[in-house]
Amino acid sequence: AQTVTQSQPEMSVQEAETVTLSCTYDTSESNYYLFWYKQPPSRQMILVIRQEAYKQQNATENRFSVNFQKAAKSFSLKISDSQLGDTAMYFCAFMKPLGGGGADGLTFGKGTHLIIQP
Amino acid sequence: NAGVTQTPKFRVLKTGQSMTLLCAQDMNHEYMYWYRQDPGMGLRLIHYSVGEGTTAKGEVPDGYNVSRLKKQNFLLGLESAAPSQTSVYFCASSYRQGIPSTNEKLFFGSGTQLSVL
Numbered sequence: 001a002q003t004v005t006q007s008q009p010e011m012s013v014q015e016a017e018t019v020t021l022s023c024t025y026d027t028s029e030s031n032y033y034l035f036w037y038k039q040p041p042s043r044q045m046i047l048v049i050r051q052e053a054y055k056q057q058n059a060t061e062n063r064f065s066v067n068f069q070k071a072a073k074s075f076s077l078k079i080s081d082s083q084l085g086d087t088a089m090y091f092c093a094f095m096k097p098l099g100g101g102g103a104d105g106l107t108f109g110k111g112t113h114l115i116i117q118p
Numbered sequence: 119n120a121g122v123t124q125t126p127k128f129r130v131l132k133t134g135q136s137m138t139l140l141c142a143q144d145m146n147h148e149y150m151y152w153y154r155q156d157p158g159m160g161l162r163l164i165h166y167s168v169g170e171g172t173t174a175k176g177e178v179p180d181g182y183n184v185s186r187l188k189k190q191n192f193l194l195g196l197e198s199a200a201p202s203q204t205s206v207y208f209c210a211s212s213y214r215q216g217i218p219s220t221n222e223k224l225f226f227g228s229g230t231q232l233s234v235l
Contacts, residue, residue, distance in 0.1 A: 009158075033222055045208065045226035091160060095222065098214045103176050104168065105151045105210075106224055108160040 001102055002027045002094050006109035013082055014117050020067075021077045021112050023092030029053075033095040034068065034075045035106065040088040048090070051075065079114075087116045120144055124209050124227035131199045131234045139194040139230055141209030149212040150192040151176075151224065152184060154205040161208060167192055199234045206231050 003026045013019045025034070036048040051059045051068050058066050063083075067076045079086055090113075093106040122143045131137055141150065148169045153161040163176030167186040181203060183195045192211075196203060210224040 004160075035223065043206065043229045045210075047223055050223055095224075098222075103163060103166065103174065104149060104214070105153075105163050105166050105176065105212075106161070108162070110158060110160040 002029075002096060002107045004092055004094050004107050004109040006092055006112050008112045009110070010113040010115070012115040012117060015082060015084060017082055018078065018080050019082055019114065021079075021090055021092075021114065023075045023077070023109055025073050025075065025092070025094050025107075027073070027094065027096070029096050031097045033097075034066075035093040035095070036064070036066070036075075036077045037091045037093060037108075038086075038088045039091065039111075040085075045091075049077065082116050084116050084118060087114060089113050122209055122211055122225050122227040124207075124230050126230060127228065128231045129233070131196075131232065133200060133234060135199050136195070136197050137199065137232075138196075139207055139209075139232075141192045141194070141211075141227060142190055143192075143209075143211040143225070144190065145211060145213070145225065146189070147211035147213050147225075148189070149214050150186065151210045151212070152182070152192065152194045153208045153210065154178065155208060155229075156205050164194065164207075201234045204232060204234045 032053045034051045038046045049061045063080045089111045092109040151166040152164040165184040170189040173184045185193045207230045209227040212224045
Protein backbone atom coordinates (compact mmCIF):
# COMPACT_ATOMS: atom_id res chain seq x y z
CA ALA A 1 0.00 0.00 0.00
CA GLN A 2 1.09 3.53 -0.67
CA THR A 3 1.84 5.97 2.13
CA VAL A 4 2.14 9.75 2.08
CA THR A 5 3.98 11.66 4.80
CA GLN A 6 3.77 15.37 5.53
CA SER A 7 6.22 16.13 8.31
CA GLN A 8 5.17 19.73 9.01
CA PRO A 9 1.88 19.86 10.93
CA GLU A 10 1.88 23.66 10.90
CA MET A 11 3.83 26.48 9.27
CA SER A 12 3.58 30.23 9.58
CA VAL A 13 5.13 32.85 7.28
CA GLN A 14 4.74 36.56 6.59
CA GLU A 15 2.73 37.78 3.67
CA ALA A 16 4.76 38.05 0.43
CA GLU A 17 7.32 35.49 1.61
CA THR A 18 8.02 32.21 -0.12
CA VAL A 19 7.16 28.99 1.68
CA THR A 20 7.84 25.34 0.89
CA LEU A 21 5.69 22.48 2.14
CA SER A 22 7.26 19.03 2.27
CA CYS A 23 5.82 15.70 1.20
CA THR A 24 7.33 12.26 0.83
CA TYR A 25 5.63 9.10 -0.34
CA ASP A 26 6.30 5.42 -0.66
CA THR A 27 5.23 3.27 -3.59
CA SER A 28 6.42 0.43 -5.78
CA GLU A 29 4.62 1.87 -8.82
CA SER A 30 6.62 3.56 -11.60
CA ASN A 31 3.77 5.56 -13.13
CA TYR A 32 1.49 7.51 -10.80
CA TYR A 33 0.07 10.94 -10.07
CA LEU A 34 0.79 13.37 -7.27
CA PHE A 35 -1.39 16.23 -6.11
CA TRP A 36 -1.54 19.13 -3.73
CA TYR A 37 -5.01 20.05 -2.48
CA LYS A 38 -5.89 23.17 -0.51
CA GLN A 39 -8.62 23.16 2.10
CA PRO A 40 -9.57 26.64 3.38
CA PRO A 41 -11.87 27.14 6.37
CA SER A 42 -14.82 26.72 3.99
CA ARG A 43 -13.89 23.02 3.94
CA GLN A 44 -13.89 22.84 0.15
CA MET A 45 -11.14 20.66 -1.36
CA ILE A 46 -9.41 22.70 -4.06
CA LEU A 47 -6.87 21.21 -6.45
CA VAL A 48 -3.74 23.35 -6.44
CA ILE A 49 -1.39 21.43 -8.69
CA ARG A 50 -0.81 17.96 -10.10
CA GLN A 51 2.23 16.08 -11.38
CA GLU A 52 2.48 13.00 -13.56
CA ALA A 53 5.36 10.78 -12.47
CA TYR A 54 6.40 10.07 -16.06
CA LYS A 55 7.07 13.78 -16.63
CA GLN A 56 10.47 15.04 -15.55
CA GLN A 57 9.46 18.70 -15.77
CA ASN A 58 8.14 20.14 -12.53
CA ALA A 59 4.55 21.40 -12.67
CA THR A 60 3.80 25.09 -12.13
CA GLU A 61 0.52 26.99 -11.69
CA ASN A 62 1.03 30.73 -11.31
CA ARG A 63 2.54 31.25 -7.81
CA PHE A 64 2.55 27.53 -7.07
CA SER A 65 5.26 25.14 -8.18
CA VAL A 66 6.51 21.73 -7.18
CA ASN A 67 9.88 20.11 -6.76
CA PHE A 68 9.34 16.52 -7.84
CA GLN A 69 12.24 14.20 -7.02
CA LYS A 70 11.16 10.74 -8.21
CA ALA A 71 14.19 8.82 -7.00
CA ALA A 72 13.89 10.37 -3.54
CA LYS A 73 10.06 10.01 -3.61
CA SER A 74 9.72 13.63 -2.65
CA PHE A 75 7.08 16.12 -3.82
CA SER A 76 7.33 19.55 -2.21
CA LEU A 77 5.09 22.54 -2.90
CA LYS A 78 6.51 26.05 -3.18
CA ILE A 79 4.23 29.05 -2.79
CA SER A 80 5.79 32.30 -3.97
CA ASP A 81 4.63 35.78 -2.94
CA SER A 82 2.31 34.27 -0.33
CA GLN A 83 -1.05 35.93 0.22
CA LEU A 84 -3.48 36.01 3.13
CA GLY A 85 -5.88 33.90 1.06
CA ASP A 86 -3.30 31.10 0.99
CA THR A 87 -4.03 30.40 4.66
CA ALA A 88 -5.44 26.85 4.64
CA MET A 89 -4.73 23.18 5.21
CA TYR A 90 -2.65 21.70 2.42
CA PHE A 91 -2.79 18.03 1.62
CA CYS A 92 -0.35 16.06 -0.46
CA ALA A 93 -1.93 13.09 -2.21
CA PHE A 94 -0.91 10.09 -4.32
CA MET A 95 -2.90 8.26 -6.98
CA LYS A 96 -1.78 4.97 -8.44
CA PRO A 97 -2.25 4.22 -12.14
CA LEU A 98 -5.51 2.63 -13.22
CA GLY A 99 -5.31 -1.12 -12.69
CA GLY A 100 -2.43 -0.95 -10.25
CA GLY A 101 -2.65 -3.03 -7.09
CA GLY A 102 -4.72 -1.93 -4.13
CA ALA A 103 -7.65 0.40 -3.75
CA ASP A 104 -8.33 3.16 -6.24
CA GLY A 105 -8.56 6.83 -5.35
CA LEU A 106 -6.23 9.22 -3.57
CA THR A 107 -4.02 8.42 -0.59
CA PHE A 108 -3.59 11.57 1.48
CA GLY A 109 -1.00 12.83 3.88
CA LYS A 110 -2.16 14.20 7.22
CA GLY A 111 -1.86 17.77 6.06
CA THR A 112 0.05 20.96 6.82
CA HIS A 113 -1.75 23.93 8.30
CA LEU A 114 -0.28 26.99 6.60
CA ILE A 115 -0.83 30.38 8.20
CA ILE A 116 0.02 33.56 6.30
CA GLN A 117 0.59 36.44 8.71
CA PRO A 118 -0.15 40.04 7.62
CA ASN B 119 -22.74 22.12 -14.03
CA ALA B 120 -23.19 21.41 -10.33
CA GLY B 121 -20.22 19.00 -10.19
CA VAL B 122 -20.41 16.82 -7.05
CA THR B 123 -23.31 17.48 -4.69
CA GLN B 124 -23.59 16.03 -1.20
CA THR B 125 -26.69 16.00 0.96
CA PRO B 126 -27.16 16.77 3.77
CA LYS B 127 -24.46 19.28 4.71
CA PHE B 128 -24.91 18.81 8.46
CA ARG B 129 -26.50 16.08 10.56
CA VAL B 130 -26.67 15.15 14.21
CA LEU B 131 -27.48 11.56 15.15
CA LYS B 132 -27.93 9.68 18.36
CA THR B 133 -25.93 6.53 18.94
CA GLY B 134 -27.63 3.59 17.24
CA GLN B 135 -29.56 5.63 14.71
CA SER B 136 -29.16 5.03 11.00
CA MET B 137 -28.79 7.43 8.11
CA THR B 138 -27.80 7.66 4.46
CA LEU B 139 -25.57 10.26 2.86
CA LEU B 140 -26.25 10.97 -0.79
CA CYS B 141 -23.65 11.93 -3.37
CA ALA B 142 -24.61 12.95 -6.89
CA GLN B 143 -22.35 13.89 -9.79
CA ASP B 144 -23.27 15.24 -13.19
CA MET B 145 -19.94 14.72 -14.96
CA ASN B 146 -20.64 11.15 -16.15
CA HIS B 147 -17.72 9.84 -14.10
CA GLU B 148 -17.36 6.11 -13.64
CA TYR B 149 -15.38 6.31 -10.41
CA MET B 150 -16.82 7.57 -7.13
CA TYR B 151 -15.41 7.62 -3.62
CA TRP B 152 -16.35 8.24 -0.01
CA TYR B 153 -13.76 9.67 2.39
CA ARG B 154 -13.86 10.67 6.02
CA GLN B 155 -11.76 13.47 7.48
CA ASP B 156 -10.77 13.54 11.13
CA PRO B 157 -8.52 16.12 12.82
CA GLY B 158 -4.86 15.29 12.31
CA MET B 159 -5.66 12.27 10.13
CA GLY B 160 -6.10 13.71 6.66
CA LEU B 161 -8.72 12.08 4.44
CA ARG B 162 -9.16 8.33 4.55
CA LEU B 163 -10.97 6.22 1.97
CA ILE B 164 -14.07 4.40 3.21
CA HIS B 165 -15.48 2.78 0.07
CA TYR B 166 -15.32 3.41 -3.63
CA SER B 167 -17.01 2.35 -6.85
CA VAL B 168 -15.58 1.83 -10.32
CA GLY B 169 -18.95 1.85 -12.06
CA GLU B 170 -22.68 1.37 -11.72
CA GLY B 171 -23.49 -1.68 -9.62
CA THR B 172 -19.96 -2.03 -8.20
CA THR B 173 -18.49 -1.21 -4.80
CA ALA B 174 -15.18 -1.94 -3.08
CA LYS B 175 -13.68 -1.42 0.34
CA GLY B 176 -11.17 1.26 1.14
CA GLU B 177 -8.97 1.83 4.14
CA VAL B 178 -11.66 2.26 6.82
CA PRO B 179 -14.85 0.44 5.67
CA ASP B 180 -16.12 -0.98 8.99
CA GLY B 181 -19.49 0.33 10.09
CA TYR B 182 -20.40 1.66 6.65
CA ASN B 183 -22.24 0.30 3.63
CA VAL B 184 -22.50 1.77 0.14
CA SER B 185 -24.57 1.35 -2.98
CA ARG B 186 -24.20 2.51 -6.59
CA LEU B 187 -27.53 1.71 -8.22
CA LYS B 188 -27.23 4.57 -10.68
CA LYS B 189 -24.06 5.84 -12.30
CA GLN B 190 -24.56 9.37 -11.05
CA ASN B 191 -25.30 8.48 -7.42
CA PHE B 192 -23.22 6.94 -4.66
CA LEU B 193 -24.87 6.38 -1.27
CA LEU B 194 -23.09 5.93 2.05
CA GLY B 195 -25.06 4.29 4.85
CA LEU B 196 -24.54 4.05 8.57
CA GLU B 197 -26.74 1.27 9.95
CA SER B 198 -26.04 1.89 13.66
CA ALA B 199 -24.16 5.11 14.22
CA ALA B 200 -21.40 5.28 16.83
CA PRO B 201 -19.63 8.31 18.32
CA SER B 202 -16.43 7.17 16.53
CA GLN B 203 -18.20 7.96 13.27
CA THR B 204 -18.35 11.65 14.12
CA SER B 205 -16.44 13.14 11.21
CA VAL B 206 -16.59 15.19 8.04
CA TYR B 207 -17.52 13.02 5.06
CA PHE B 208 -16.46 13.85 1.53
CA CYS B 209 -17.66 12.36 -1.69
CA ALA B 210 -15.57 12.58 -4.83
CA SER B 211 -15.73 11.44 -8.43
CA SER B 212 -13.16 10.90 -11.13
CA TYR B 213 -12.61 10.12 -14.76
CA ARG B 214 -9.93 7.44 -15.04
CA GLN B 215 -8.07 6.24 -18.09
CA GLY B 216 -5.94 3.16 -18.61
CA ILE B 217 -2.95 5.16 -19.80
CA PRO B 218 -1.05 8.00 -18.17
CA SER B 219 -3.07 11.12 -18.81
CA THR B 220 -3.39 14.75 -17.90
CA ASN B 221 -7.05 14.43 -16.94
CA GLU B 222 -6.98 12.16 -13.92
CA LYS B 223 -7.98 13.97 -10.77
CA LEU B 224 -10.72 13.84 -8.19
CA PHE B 225 -13.56 16.31 -7.95
CA PHE B 226 -14.86 16.75 -4.42
CA GLY B 227 -18.20 17.66 -2.92
CA SER B 228 -18.42 20.25 -0.16
CA GLY B 229 -18.58 17.72 2.65
CA THR B 230 -21.06 16.60 5.32
CA GLN B 231 -20.42 17.32 8.99
CA LEU B 232 -21.84 14.39 10.97
CA SER B 233 -22.00 14.35 14.75
CA VAL B 234 -23.00 11.22 16.64
CA LEU B 235 -23.96 11.83 20.25
